[in-house]
Amino acid sequence: DTEVTQTPKHLVMGMTNKKSLKCEQHMGHRAMYWYKQKAKKPPELMFVYSYEKLSINESVPSRFSPECPNSSLLNLHLHALQPEDSALYLCASSQDGASYNEQFFGPGTRLTVL
Amino acid sequence: RKEVEQDPGPFNVPEGATVAFNCTYSNSASQSFFWYRQDCRKEPKLLMSVYSSGNEDGRFTAQLNRASQYISLLIRDSKLSDSATYLCVVNFNKFYFGSGTKLNVKP
Numbered sequence: 001d002t003e004v005t006q007t008p009k010h011l012v013m014g015m016t017n018k019k020s021l022k023c024e025q026h027m028g029h030r031a032m033y034w035y036k037q038k039a040k041k042p043p044e045l046m047f048v049y050s051y052e053k054l055s056i057n058e059s060v061p062s063r064f065s066p067e068c069p070n071s072s073l074l075n076l077h078l079h080a081l082q083p084e085d086s087a088l089y090l091c092a093s094s095q096d097g098a099s100y101n102e103q104f105f106g107p108g109t110r111l112t113v114l
Numbered sequence: 115r116k117e118v119e120q121d122p123g124p125f126n127v128p129e130g131a132t133v134a135f136n137c138t139y140s141n142s143a144s145q146s147f148f149w150y151r152q153d154c155r156k157e158p159k160l161l162m163s164v165y166s167s168g169n170e171d172g173r174f175t176a177q178l179n180r181a182s183q184y185i186s187l188l189i190r191d192s193k194l195s196d197s198a199t200y201l202c203v204v205n206f207n208k209f210y211f212g213s214g215t216k217l218n219v220k221p
Contacts, residue, residue, distance in 0.1 A: 042211035099145040099205040105157040
């Protein structure tokens with residue numbers, strides 16, 4: 001099973017709302033990732049968790065707050081977002097953080113900030 | 115200079131054609147290489163890893179040239195269903211994505 005699941009599929013929120021994106025994998029992977037993708041652009045890395053510890057933060061604004069409750073789950077908490085944060089948010093996982101491991105992506109959450 | 119560069123296309127080809135994409139990378143210490151396929155408004159899906167000796171999976175062949183720092187993807191006998199954006203990905207401590215090459219296969 002190479003499935004990564006994400007909820008919700010779509011999310012519309014106002015700039016004062018607080019919401020969370022969820023990601024789950026049951027492949028026993030120990031590295032998980034958040035990416036942001038704007039239309040016609042490649043995914044941009046936001047955060048990497050390796051063995052449930054945050055290992056990379058690509059200078060993401062603090063209005064995005066990641067959380068890794070356990071090895072299967074990854075959350076992205078959103079607060080006071082801006083309209084330019086509207087994008088497809090992709091979660092991915094890999095066996096571990098080693099460079100030769102492929103990443104498997106979830107279907108994404110399409111976020112619209114009004 | 116971008117870490118990974120791809121021709122954005124689009125490549126418009128008829129069914130049955132052979133099409134090749136190239137991708138160059140800037141960091142000679144890059145450790146692993148992949149091709150992903152992304153359909154419109156969907157997530158990237160792993161097409162194939164790229165090995166030093168080259169590798170083939172059905173109609174798809176990937177090559178790596180470390181000396182010239184490029185990877186390639188060859189698609190033979192193109193199908194309508196091959197229409198997508200193909201992302202070149204290079205790993206050096208993290209994944210670096212090319213901007214993608216759009217392929218349109220026409221009937």
